[in-house]
Amino acid sequence: MTRKPRAILAALAVTGIALATLGPQSSVASSHREAPLIASDPAADNTDLYAFVSPDRPDYVTLIANWIPFEEPNGGPNFYPFATDAAYNINVDSDGDAKADAVFRWTFKNIDKRGGSTFLYNNGPVDSLDDPNLLFKQTYTLESSFNGGPFKTRISNAPVAPSRIGNASMPNYEKLRDQATVQLQGGWKLFAGQADDPFFLDLRVFDLLYGGDLSETGQDTLAGYNVNTIALQVPFKDVALRGDAKRNPVIGVWTTTDRAKVRVTGQSTNGIRGERVQVSRLGNPLVNEVVVPANLKDAFNSISPDKDAGIPAVVKRVTDPELPKLIEGIYGVPAPATPRNDLVEIFLTGITTKANGPIKADLNSQLNNKDVNAKRFRPSEMLRLNLGVPVADQPNRLGVLGGDLQGFPNGRRLTDDAVDIAVQAVEGAAQTGQIVDALAAGDKVDANDNQFGDTFPYVALPNTAAVNGGAGGGQALVPRGAETDSPAPSLSPASAAASSDDMGIGSVIAVAAIGGLALALILATWWFRRRRTTPSPDDTVRI
Amino acid sequence: MRTPLRTVAVVAVATVALLGAGAVFGLRSPAPASQPSAAPATAPDRLAATIARAQNRLRELPRDHETWAALGLAYIEQARVTADPSLYPKAEGALKRSLSVRPDENATALVGLGALANARHEFAAARGFATDALRANPYDADAYGVLADAQTQLGDAAAATTAIQRMLDLRPGLAGYARASYDLEQRGEVASAMELMRRALDAAADPADIAFCRNQLGDLAWSTGDLAAASSEYAAGVAASPSYLALLRGRARVAAAWGDLAAAVTDAGTVASRTPTPDTLMEYAALLRLAGRTDEATRQLTLADAAHRLFVANGGQDDLTGALLALARGDAAAAVPLAAAEWKRRPFAEVADVLGWSLHALGHDAQALPHLRRAVSASPRNASYAYHLAMTLLSLGDHDGALASLRQVRALNPYFSPADGPTAARALSALEARP
Numbered sequence: 008m009t010r011k012p013r014a015i016l017a018a019l020a021v022t023g024i025a026l027a028t029l030g031p032q033s034s035v036a037s038s039h040r041e042a043p044l045i046a047s048d049p050a051a052d053n054t055d056l057y058a059f060v061s062p063d064r065p066d067y068v069t070l071i072a073n074w075i076p077f078e079e080p081n082g083g084p085n086f087y088p089f090a091t092d093a094a095y096n097i098n099v100d101s102d103g104d105a106k107a108d109a110v111f112r113w114t115f116k117n118i119d120k121r122g123g124s125t126f127l128y129n130n131g132p133v134d135s136l137d138d139p140n141l142l143f144k145q146t147y148t149l150e151s152s153f154n155g156g157p158f159k160t161r162i163s164n165a166p167v168a169p170s171r172i173g174n175a176s177m178p179n180y181e182k183l184r185d186q187a188t189v190q191l192q193g194g195w196k197l198f199a200g201q202a203d204d205p206f207f208l209d210l211r212v213f214d215l216l217y218g219g220d221l222s223e224t225g226q227d228t229l230a231g232y233n234v235n236t237i238a239l240q241v242p243f244k245d246v247a248l249r250g251d252a253k254r255n256p257v258i259g260v261w262t263t264t265d266r267a268k269v270r271v272t273g274q275s276t277n278g279i280r281g282e283r284v285q286v287s288r289l290g291n292p293l294v295n296e297v298v299v300p301a302n303l304k305d306a307f308n309s310i311s312p313d314k315d316a317g318i319p320a321v322v323k324r325v326t327d328p329e330l331p332k333l334i335e336g337i338y339g340v341p342a343p344a345t346p347r348n349d350l351v352e353i354f355l356t357g358i359t360t361k362a363n364g365p366i367k368a369d370l371n372s373q374l375n376n377k378d379v380n381a382k383r384f385r386p387s388e389m390l391r392l393n394l395g396v397p398v399a400d401q402p403n404r405l406g407v408l409g410g411d412l413q414g415f416p417n418g419r420r421l422t423d424d425a426v427d428i429a430v431q432a433v434e435g436a437a438q439t440g441q442i443v444d445a446l447a448a449g450d451k452v453d454a455n456d457n458q459f460g461d462t463f464p465y466v467a468l469p470n471t472a473a474v475n476g477g478a479g480g481g482q483a484l485v486p487r488g489a490e491t492d493s494p495a496p497s498l499s500p501a502s503a504a505a506s507s508d509d510m511g512i513g514s515v516i517a518v519a520a521i522g523g524l525a526l527a528l529i530l531a532t533w534w535f536r537r538r539r540t541t542p543s544p545d546d547t548v549r550i
Numbered sequence: 551m552r553t554p555l556r557t558v559a560v561v562a563v564a565t566v567a568l569l570g571a572g573a574v575f576g577l578r579s580p581a582p583a584s585q586p587s588a589a590p591a592t593a594p595d596r597l598a599a600t601i602a603r604a605q606n607r608l609r610e611l612p613r614d615h616e617t618w619a620a621l622g623l624a625y626i627e628q629a630r631v632t633a634d635p636s637l638y639p640k641a642e643g644a645l646k647r648s649l650s651v652r653p654d655e656n657a658t659a660l661v662g663l664g665a666l667a668n669a670r671h672e673f674a675a676a677r678g679f680a681t682d683a684l685r686a687n688p689y690d691a692d693a694y695g696v697l698a699d700a701q702t703q704l705g706d707a708a709a710a711t712t713a714i715q716r717m718l719d720l721r722p723g724l725a726g727y728a729r730a731s732y733d734l735e736q737r738g739e740v741a742s743a744m745e746l747m748r749r750a751l752d753a754a755a756d757p758a759d760i761a762f763c764r765n766q767l768g769d770l771a772w773s774t775g776d777l778a779a780a781s782s783e784y785a786a787g788v789a790a791s792p793s794y795l796a797l798l799r800g801r802a803r804v805a806a807a808w809g810d811l812a813a814a815v816t817d818a819g820t821v822a823s824r825t826p827t828p829d830t831l832m833e834y835a836a837l838l839r840l841a842g843r844t845d846e847a848t849r850q851l852t853l854a855d856a857a858h859r860l861f862v863a864n865g866g867q868d869d870l871t872g873a874l875l876a877l878a879r880g881d882a883a884a885a886v887p888l889a890a891a892e893w894k895r896r897p898f899a900e901v902a903d904v905l906g907w908s909l910h911a912l913g914h915d916a917q918a919l920p921h922l923r924r925a926v927s928a929s930p931r932n933a934s935y936a937y938h939l940a941m942t943l944l945s946l947g948d949h950d951g952a953l954a955s956l957r958q959v960r961a962l963n964p965y966f967s968p969a970d971g972p973t974a975a976r977a978l979s980a981l982e983a984r985p
Contacts, residue, residue, distance in 0.1 A: 039703050039898075041630045042728035043762060044665050044695050045623050047596045047755050051723070077599075092752045266722040269749070271715045271730045272742065284722050302655050305689035309720060 049075045050090030051264040053289035054234055055206050056097075058260045058392045058418040061240055063462055065398055067194065068246060070097050070111075071205075071238045071421070071466065072262040072289075078170070078201065078233035080470040086128045086170035087201065088145055089115040089235055093266050094283065097239060100259040101248035102380070103373030105313035105387035109246050110152045113199060113237055115167065118144050128170065133177050136166045136186045144169055147199050153245075165189050168200025171233070171469035180468055188464060196240040196463045203467035204234040206292075207455040208426035230456040231474035238464035243394050248376050255376035256395035257357065259387070260418075261290035261312060285309060290389040291416065292425040312387035315355070355386035370407070371417045392418030404453055421459045421466065426452070596756050597631065600624045618648035619658035623692075626665045631758040633795065633825040641666050657687035664696035668703075671868055673896060676700040691721035698729050705897030707736065707928070724753040728766070735770065736899065738931035744770050761787040761794035768800045773931065775963040777804050795821045799833065807965035811841050814968070828854040828861075828871045832878055840968055851878055868892075873904050882911035893921075899928035903935045910942045918942050926955075933959045933966035937974050944977065953981045 057071040074095065078087045089095065094114050098107035121127065121142045131140035145167040150158040168187035171180050189197040207227050243252035264287040288308050306318065327345045335342040356362045357372025361381065369375050371391040374384055399413040404424040406414025415423040457467035604621035608614060622645035629637035645666065648659040664679030680697035683690055694717035701710035714733055718726040727750035734743040744767065751763035764787030771779035781804045787797040802817035815837050822834035831854035838847035858871055869892035876885035889905035906921030922939040929935055940955035956978040965971055 039668075039671070039699075040732050041669060042695075042699070042732065043627065043630070043725050043759055044661075044692055045627055046724040046753075046759050047600075048723050048753070049596070049755055090753065092749065269718045269722050269727065269730065269746070271711050271718065271733055272739075284719060286721050286723065302657055302687040305687060305691065305720070309689055 048286070049077075050088075050235075051093055051266075051286045052076060053262050053264060053287045054204070055292060056260060056262050056289050056390055056419070057205070057421055058258075058390055059420040060392075060394055060396070060398050060413065060418075061463070062398045064240065067196075067240045067242050068258070068392070068394060069238065069240045069463065069465065070099075070260060071236060071464065072097055073202075073204065073206075073234040073236050074264070075235045076204065076229075076232070078204075078235070078469075079474055080171060080231070080233050080472065086143065086172065087233070087235055088117065088143070088170075089113075089147070089167065089199070090264075091115050091117055091145075093264050093286070095237055096263045096265065097237070098261050098263060099246045100312070100387075100389060101246060101255060101257075101373065101376065102378075103259070103376070103384040105259075105315065105385035105389075106311070108154055108248070110158075111239055112150045112152070112158060113147050114150075115145050115147045115199075118146065128172050129176050132175070133169070133172075133183065134179065136169070136183055141169060149197060149239075161191055161195065162189065162197065165197060165199070168198070170201045171471060173471055184468065193245075194240075194242055195245075196238075198236065198238040198464035200236065201233050201469040202236040202464070203455070203457045203470055204229045204232045205421045205455055205459065205466050207424070207452050227452045227456050231470050231472060233469040236464065236466050238466065240463050247394065248373075248378050251378070252394050255373075255378050257371050257373045257376050257391060257393050259290075259312075259357070259373060259389035259391045261288060261389045263288045285311070292419060307388075312389055313385050315387040316385055355388060356384070357391040370412065390419060391416070422454065424453055595758070597624055597627055597758065601628065613651050615648040615652035615656060616658065618644050618651065619656065619662050622648065622659065622662040623665065626662065626669060629669065631762075631794065633827065635669075638666060638669065655686050657683040657690050657693060660686065661690060661692045661696055664693070664700070668696060668699045670866065671703075671896075673700045673703040677704065689720060691717045691726065694720065695725050695729060698733075702733070702736070703896050703898050707733075724750045724759055724763070727753065728762070731766065735773075735931075736929055738929060740770055740774055740931055757791040758794060761791035761797060763787075764790065765794065765796045765800060768797070772800065772803060772965070773933070773963055775933075775965055777807055777965060780804050795825055799830070802833070802837065803965075803968075806837060806840070806968035807971075811837065811968075815841055815843075822850065826853060826857055828858045828875060831857060832874060835878065836969055851875070854878075867895075870896075870901055870904055873908055877904075877908060877911060882908055882913075886912055886914075899925045899932070899935070902928070903932075903938055906942065907938045910938065910945070915942050915946045919946070931962055933963040934970070936962065937966065937970055940974070940977070944981075949981060949984065952977070956981065 052074060054073045054076045056073075057069070059069055061067045061069045072095070074089070075087050091114075094112050096113075097111045099109040099111075100106060101108045119142070120139075128143050129138075129140045130142060132138075133141045136144065146164045147167055148163040149161045149165065151161055152158045166187045166189075168184045169177070171177055174180075177183060184198075184200065187198060187200050191197065206229050208229065243256075244250040246258050248255035263285050265283040265285045268282040268284050286308065288310075290312075303318075310318070332342045356364065356374065358368055358370035359372030359374045360369050361372065361374040362384075371393040373379050373391070374381060375393075393412075396413045396417060399411050401411075402420060402422055403409030403411035403414060404422055405411070405428060406420075406423045407417055408428050414420055415425055415428060419425065455467070457470070459465050459467055601621065601624045604617050604624065607617050608621065611617070622641045622643075625637045625641035625644060629635055629641065641662065645659050645662040648662075649656055652659075660679045660683035664676045664683065667673070667676035667679060676696055677700040680693050680700060683693035684697070687693065694713045698710045698713035698717060701707075701713060711733055714726065714729045718730060727746045731743045731746040731750065734740075734746065747763055747766050747770065751760065751767065754760045754763050764783045768780045768783035768787065771777075771783055780800065784797045784800045784804065787794060788801070791797075798817040798821045802814040802821070805811070805817065806814035815834075818830070818834040818837045822830045831850045835847040835850035835854065838844070838850060855875055858868070858875055861868060862872075869888040873885040873889035873892065876882070876888060885908035886905070889901065889908045893901045893905050902921045903925035906918040906925060909915070909918035909921065919939075919942055922935065922942055925935040926932070926939050936955050936958045940952045940959060943949075943955060944952035956974055959966065959974050960978060964975065966974075
């Protein structure tokens with residue numbers, strides 16, 4: 008059977024009737040159940056992860072993870088609960104085996120007083136989290152598990168800061184947020200609720216890979232949007248290997264979202280105790296959302312880091328990444344020679360001299376932890392942080408690239424300019440030692456639109472003004488949702504299939520490494536170049 | 551093979567007929583306002599936002615194959631929600647564009663083409679697209695969704711179940727739960743089907759998705775004869791998304807079962823005027839006939855026929871609807887070959903039922919029986935199928951068999967049809983009164 012869309016169009020032209028007028032009768036066939044296929048699942052969508060030594064509490068690490076991107080703060084009935092059928096996890100690997108040694112698990116529940124008669128969030132001003140005017144709220148339970156042990160409840164029925172509906176509804180939102188910031192015994196601090204999206208970037212920066220035109224940068228794609236934030240502050244000893252951050256200062260962090268495994272029969276392992284299915288995963292910025300090629304994105308979201316090194320399909324994507332070739336094609340910056348053992352080392356192991364890799368520096372690999380068993384070390388994609396690097400007096404937004412070792416990719420602070428670091432990577436400076444002038448300005452978005460706080464949870468209060476409101480709002484925003492659904496195609500390796508690469512280090516690979524690898528390489532090399540005092544004879548990175 | 555000219559002529563005539571009839575009968579007049587919504591404003595429509603973002607992005611990056619594919623998929627979802635098939639050509643254009651930019655390793659575009667094929671009842675083609683997509687990306691849960699939808703309709707229930715389980719194992723969520731629920735419903739496991747649909751509702755974020763889940767929950771409640779539960783599910787769905795018209799079909803069915811024919815006619819009329827597909831028009835016609843408005847009923851059937859001919863002239867193939875239309879006209883002789891042709895392509899329970907019922911209407915009860923039994927055994931909790939089997943057994947003189955089936959109808963859902971329900975009740979009384 009063939010369809011003839013042209014035929015009907017011709018016919019409609021003949022009769023002078025627009026297709027829209029004809030409407031549904033033209034081709035909706037009846038009698039089979041059409042269920043949603045690409046149902047949006049924002050509550051499962053990890054957007055960003057931050058990990059840093061707390062500036063006001065230097066023996067504590069702060070971990071901040073965000074979900075549900077692009078929350079429009081335009082008031083009315085729009086609010087953004089955490090999913091009640093999912094578990095949100097922050098995972099920490101302190102011994103480098105790519106398995107979590109500490110897991111912090113949040114589960115949420117609704118307290119819904121709306122009944123069937125209203126969809127309003129509140130029916131009057133809300134002055135406290137207990138205000139009866141607040142018709143819908145959430146609470147959470149935080150559990151933790153260490154070294155594979157059973158989960159222990161740390162707090163239950165903790166309050167979630169509500170979505171910020173507007174100043175009329177919530178005249179003192181800060182008070183509500185303060186009420187939702189919890190301190191536990193042992194010094195843990197917790198927060199869950201809405202916040203300004205701390206990521207700042209012009210997503211169109213990635214357009215340069217299509218058109219080579221950076222003329223329209225400088226617009227913070229995420230300005231004005233909110234996210235749902237989970238923040239946790241714990242003492243070093245709770246996440247460091249053997250509780251000793253002096254001997255073992257490096258941790259690796261990633262977040263996951265999972266749901267109970269379900270059988271078609273309707274039976275399922277109910278609750279969070281049973282078998283789980285991981286539906287989302289995130290470590291380094293930009294990797295999952297923009298860099299992972301489409302055909303590997305689902306795999307990346309499904310697997311745990313300890314499986315990263317065992318996916319043969321991506322070997323060539325790591326050792327022979329496409330990004331430098333794209334840059335070469337567009338800007339004439341020669342792509343470095345392959346196979347890129349340097350990328351593999353830098354990105355998947357952390358920066359260390361202990362993996363016999365080309366970069367002779369020690370920054371943030373678990374291999375540098377004194378009590379790590381190197382035989383059990385497993386390359387994997389995660390955000391690695393050396394807790395031993397002291398808080399910078401003057402944080403540099405370019406992090407390690409700017410000579411500030413406390414910043415990304417040594418963990419990630421709220422103020423770290425992840426995209427400009429990526430832009431510098433795109434500039435290809437690591438391999439050539441020369442900046443591509445046309446790209447030197449990066450995305451021209453150097454800071455968040457809202458000021459971050461000095462104390463936990465550090466993120467800014469949620470925005471209240473509609474992002475796209477007003478008659479003048481004709482900007483062609485390219486928000487991250489589009490990116491999340493569809494990674495930039497030019498970042499996927501169109502030519503990878505044609506390349507015959509060296510599979511010699513096939514055991515050391517990971518999904519999702521390409522762009523991150525390139526940027527981490529440049530970053531680390533740059534840093535290395537700045538820091539190194541004596542050249543190393545077997546250094547394969549040309550500087 | 552139709553010549554283009556002839557196609558043009560047929561389509562033009564059918565179009566004029568349909569729109570002419572619509573003008574005469576007020577089909578396109580503004581629909582009556584639906585029940586006032588409790589929501590003061592609508593929640594964000596993420597699908598619309600996705601489409602807008604994708605369009606903006608593609609304006610700047612016309613070679614972004616991922617976004618082309620995402621746009622195509624979003625159009626298909628939009629078509630499903632709004633029952634507006636004018637989005638199908640748009641979806642097809644976007645998906646083909648994606649494939650032309652990136653012919654290889656483009657699982658998302660293949661998934662989109664598969665979903666589109668399913669929507670157009672080209673189930674074998676959909677199965678092929680899904681299989682290709684899985685070759686490119688074995689972790690693609692959506693591809694398993696497309697595969698499951700196709701296998702269900704192609705009559706391979708076991709393969710469908712396997713695909714759904716794989717989908718659930720990869721990504722539990724609304725899309726997987728909804729399919730698992732349908733799978734269970736097909737097999738008559740209504741309680742489990744409801745449980746999974748509640749889970750889907752928990753996972754639903756968009757108003758349209760909430761409305762979909764509420765509608766399914768309403769239909770499931772209705773299928774067990776629980777009119778009150780059905781009614782409250784439909785009401786909750788309308789509150790979430792007043793424009794989700796399937797809810798009004800459900801509400802009309804409940805109203806008719808409660809004897810409020812006027813309300814039923816109003817709701818069915820709203821649905822038929824906004825989405826004048828053959829099935830909504832036929833449902834409207836049936837209610838009009840019950841209300842004694844036979845002339846109007848006939849006109850709706852004429853419109854349904856025109857809509858179907860337009861669909862066929864457009865290269866569409868849906869002989870099931872053709873058979874149902876013929877049955878509604880009382881032309882069983884025309885219905886049988888159509889249903890048989892559909893059965894050949896799609897050995898699905900509903901097709902077996904329509905084929906058997908057509909054969910019964912033609913007086914070929916012995917031939918009808920195996921088809922009707924197949925429908926009942928594939929879908930054992932469908933009151934309508936049981937009713938068709940009972941009436942056929944009755945006319946074959948198998949009073950005990952008919953009695954058992956009619957009791958089954960009563961146990962399942964005595965309100966299964968405002969027209970046939972009373973007939974079933976009378977027949978049951980008569981059989982039970984036998985000495």
